[in-house]
Amino acid sequence: MSRTTSHWIEVPHAQLYAEQAGEGDSITMLHGFLVDRGQWDHEFAALARTHHVLRYDARGFGRSTIEPGGYSHHEDLAAVLDACGVQRTSLLACSGGAATALDFALAHPERVSSLVLIGPGYWGRFADSTPAARAFLQALRTFDVSGLIDSSLRAFTDGPRRAQNEVDPAARRHTEAMTVPLFKRETSYWTRADQDQREPKPSALERLREIELPTVLIVGAEDQIEVHQLARELVEGLPHARMFVVHGAGHHANLEAPAEVLGIVRNALSVVAPVD
Numbered sequence: 001m002s003r004t005t006s007h008w009i010e011v012p013h014a015q016l017y018a019e020q021a022g023e024g025d026s027i028t029m030l031h032g033f034l035v036d037r038g039q040w041d042h043e044f045a046a047l048a049r050t051h052h053v054l055r056y057d058a059r060g061f062g063r064s065t066i067e068p069g070g071y072s073h074h075e076d077l078a079a080v081l082d083a084c085g086v087q088r089t090s091l092l093a094c095s096g097g098a099a100t101a102l103d104f105a106l107a108h109p110e111r112v113s114s115l116v117l118i119g120p121g122y123w124g125r126f127a128d129s130t131p132a133a134r135a136f137l138q139a140l141r142t143f144d145v146s147g148l149i150d151s152s153l154r155a156f157t158d159g160p161r162r163a164q165n166e167v168d169p170a171a172r173r174h175t176e177a178m179t180v181p182l183f184k185r186e187t188s189y190w191t192r193a194d195q196d197q198r199e200p201k202p203s204a205l206e207r208l209r210e211i212e213l214p215t216v217l218i219v220g221a222e223d224q225i226e227v228h229q230l231a232r233e234l235v236e237g238l239p240h241a242r243m244f245v246v247h248g249a250g251h252h253a254n255l256e257a258p259a260e261v262l263g264i265v266r267n268a269l270s271v272v273a274p275v276d
Contacts, residue, residue: 002048009083011059011076013069013196018056018080022048025113026089027269028081029055030097032119032252033189034152035178036062039094042258043265051269054089056080058097060189061182072198074103078111087111090269094118094252102204105211113272115215116265119227119251120234123199127224130160143191148183149176156251159222171255208237215241216268218261220249227251 004021019037027047029040037055047053059076060066077100081089090113093101098120105112127133132155139147157175158167182188204211215238219231235241244264249256 004048007083009056009080011071011079013067013071014059014076015065016056016059016076016080017063018054018084019044020052020054020084022050022052024051025269025272026052026054026086028077028086028089028091029053030077030091030093030100031055031058031061032094033058033061033096033121034156034182035175035252036182038062038174038178039252039255040092043092043254043262046262047265052086054080054084054086058100058189060185060187060192062178066187066189066192068192068196070196070198072103072200073100074107074200076100077104078108081111088113090114090116090272092116092118092265093120094254095121096123099123099204102211103200105213106200106204106207109210109212112213114268115211115213116218116268117215117231117234118218118253118261119220119223120217120230121227122203122205122230123197125226125230127155127226129225130155132158132160133224133226140190145183148190149180152179152183155224159220159250160224162222162250167250168256171252174255175252205233205237208234209239211238213238213240214268214271216264217241217243218253218264219243219245220251220253220256221245221247222250223253224251 009016031039057064091101098117136151246253254261
């Protein structure tokens with residue numbers, strides 16, 4: 001892989017840690033909100049051979065800091081792109097990262113060439129139809145660290161239908177290695193979001209028809225039903241969207257089926273929106 005450079009990017013009330021490598025058309029990777037930039041280890045290395053790749057820890061995740069004060073994730077993304085000299089990029093995003101990608105595509109359409117959204121989420125849309133998902137929400141209300149770690153893995157890595165021993169052990173360990181430090185942080189995204197996060201009004205879900213970008217949705221067959229419902233809502237609402245279901249994978253489908261997901265991503269990147 002080409003040499004990776006790292007950056008600390010100053011934004012209001014935080015420092016964001018970013019990495020970039022490779023040359024060519026840009027791909028920016030936005031991780032899910034139960035993990036960190038390590039979600040993209042495989043894709044970052046593989047795609048750097050053919051593209052310029054950029055990933056960063058969102059505010060309050062991984063190595064990035066978070067302090068009291070208002071912010072929006074899509075404007076953090078704009079700051080990262082500016083600091084790294086990226087004018088236009090494809091966005092590869094998972095879960096809460098997909099919400100950031102949708103908001104950014106509406107706020108800065110000229111800077112996005114395509115969207116690839118894995119296990120998409122959006123602000124305020126939580127899974128609550130299974131015992132593990134409800135346990136996660138209960139642990140979040142009291143910020144029970146052990147409960148958050150256990151229930152998030154059961155709800156989103158194992159999923160509604162699988163036992164732990166039916167999940168690829170390496171993928172589960174990788175997820176756990178990112179989840180544990182996130183919830184053990186004294187101050188993280190999850191401890192500050194209710195007070196400080198600013199969400200666009202009207203929401204992106206009310207403006208989907210305005211996103212005139214090639215879009216691919218990828219959903220693990222073993223993900224929560226609410227994720228599948230949101231993905232269908234997006235594929236019906238976005239003018240140029242296609243959806244793929246990855247069997248044998250949960251919420252972070254790329255961690256359980258890296259080769260299959262990378263193939264879908266590569267195909268998606270071959271179709272980009274024209275520059276006006």
